[in-house]
Amino acid sequence: MHRLVFGILLVAASCQQATEKQDSGKVRLFGQIEGDSPSGQTIQLFDALDREMTSDIAEDGRFSLEMPLSSPGYFLLRVDSKPIQLYLSENYNLTLRLEAGSPEVQITGRGSENNQYIRAFERFEAANKPAYDRLLVRHEEDFLLEARRYRSKCEAFLSNYQAKNVNLDPKFISKERARILYAWANRLVQYPEAHLFYTGEDEFAVSANYHDYKKTVNLDAIDLLTLPEYQNFVTSYIDYEAEILKKKGDKRDLDQIRFDLVTQDINETGVRDFAMFSILRRAMQHGLSGVTKDLLSIFYDQCQNSLMLAEIRGEEHGWLRIAPGKTAPAIKGVTLSGERVNLSQFEGKFIYLNFWASWCTPCTSEYATFAHVAEVIDSNSIVLMSISLDTDRDIWQRHSRERTKPVIDLFLTKDVVNEVREEYQIRSLPRYILVDPSGKIIDSNAPGPSDAALLSLLASFELAALD
Structure with missing residues (x-):
């Protein structure tokens, strides 16, 4: 089990009320980690819409970040891989103390009573x-x-x-x-x-x-929109009702049905914006389909939440940057043998990129099917490259040795991992991308090895022989 490598975490979080010149207050998070080698870790804060703010920890253990606070609500603080749920409101001033390797969190200061209840309820849930x-x-x-x-x-x-x-x-x-x-x-x-x-x-x-x-x-409870449980209910309700209609023979795309249900069943603007936002964010994990583009037009026309609009526009622009015909962003990594490799050195060959991680079961289940792909491709014309998003090099090495060769396995440094995630819009794993000999993207969401469509795609470029 991974252990946090620091001794004591000291955090102060304050939420200041909005002034006349501000749209909202802010959550300010700052502190210092005391212990051995704190640098290289990160502090992450997620709000109710899963927006993330990240702070790297300096060599002296100090960190700071801030996030808008539109109303009292729930936030998720991650210290390395440890999640801590917090309830924050105006004028809170909290101090958190966390022992490395311990699940317990001590919380004191203004607003601590509410957060101590959250810890107590977590223990109750674990037991019941x-x-x-x-x-x-x-x-x-x-x-x-x-x-x-x-x-x-x-x-x-x-x-x-x-x-x-x-x-x-x-x-x-x-x-x-x-x-x-x-x-x-x-x-x-x-x-x-x-x-x-x-x-x-x-x-x-x-x-x-x-x-x-x-x-x-109540599907129109705007005051509950900061509750993760309420958000989950709204999205689950829409999903369930859409599946029912689909089973009854509705010919529309499932996401189109979901969008129509949102406008039909949800009257409160804020909740409706959130529901459309959630549908789109999930749909855009795999690219921009024709239906998704149509729904984006509706969303841009109807949504009144500027933060949601900005995030969805950012996602759309991210996918457009890696659309077919665009140059594949640079990737530099290290192979199992320690050789430094980058995409540009394979110019003149097609490249089939596989983004994966050791903790991703669908990723590791593809090991066997990679063997078949490796057997039927023209290895003189195409390179199979697996890019790990693991941050632990030892774990990556153990898993990579199990993979089929001649796959090129790459490990990325921690700073490069985050950059690659953003440039290639990696929102879920596994992910596959096909690049042409000039470095242009052919398909930014290509079929996986177990999908028969992959061999058909490769055969269309005379890169593989179909049985």
Whole structure:
């Protein structure tokens, strides 16, 4: 297991109220890590929309970053790989202390009471949360009973904690009650499809009364939009309703159905913006399809959230930079033998790029199919290159030795990894890209080795023989 390499983390986070000249306050995060070799690590802060701010840690262990705060809400702080959920509001001033290798976080200062509850609830969940993979195989009546029972236990825990800690912010308590409600509702939304997946049954239909839970939830609750559980519920609800329509024979693209459901079922502008934003961000993980381009036009016309607009425009521009015909961004790395390699040295050959990581199961499951591809390609005309996004060189080496040769395995330094992720729009793994002999991109989202379409694509350039 990876260990944090520092001793004590000292963080101060403050949220300042907006002035007349500001649209919002800011979360300011600053501090110093004490211990051995803190430099090279990063501090990351994510807001409710998963926007990220990152700070490298200097040689003396100091770091600082800031992020807009439009309203009180939940943030995720990552220290190296350790996630810490925080609730931040105006005028909070928190100090966090974290021992390396310990799951415990000590929080003091203004606003600490609310954040101490979050830590307490995390411990409660760890001890009491049902194993939902086992729960989802149960019949509807048993599933509903267990889901409701756990919701009641969560509500009782919150009430008991509040009774013993009178300084908790009433607004925070209200949000925590909503978190419990929407975590429960989200499980109910997901149950029908998840039951089919876990049981392997061909068909499954819930009872006529199953969807009564919808009477207790609200798709227009803009004040809950900073809740991860509410966000998950909104997206799961739209996904489920879209799948139902698709199964009934709707011929529209699934994302088009989702967009239409958003405009049909969600009236509150802020929630509607978020739902469209979420659909697009997920769709754009794999490029810009014709349908996605159509939905982008609708989004740009209707969305009123400037931050969401800016992020989606940034994603679109990122994909346009690596569209077919564009020059593939430079990549420099090191092979298993220690040789330094870059893309430009393979000019005159096609290059099939595979971005992967050791922790990505779909990536490692492709090892065997790479063997078949390597056998049928014209190795004089095309290079197979696997680029790891791992940051641990030892782990990369162990996995790379298992891979089929003559694949060229590259390891990137930590600073280069982040740059390559952005330039190639790596939002999910594995990812495959085909580059022509002049260094121009042919397909920025090419088929994988296990997809028959890959050999057809390569054969169209006389790079492989079809069986």
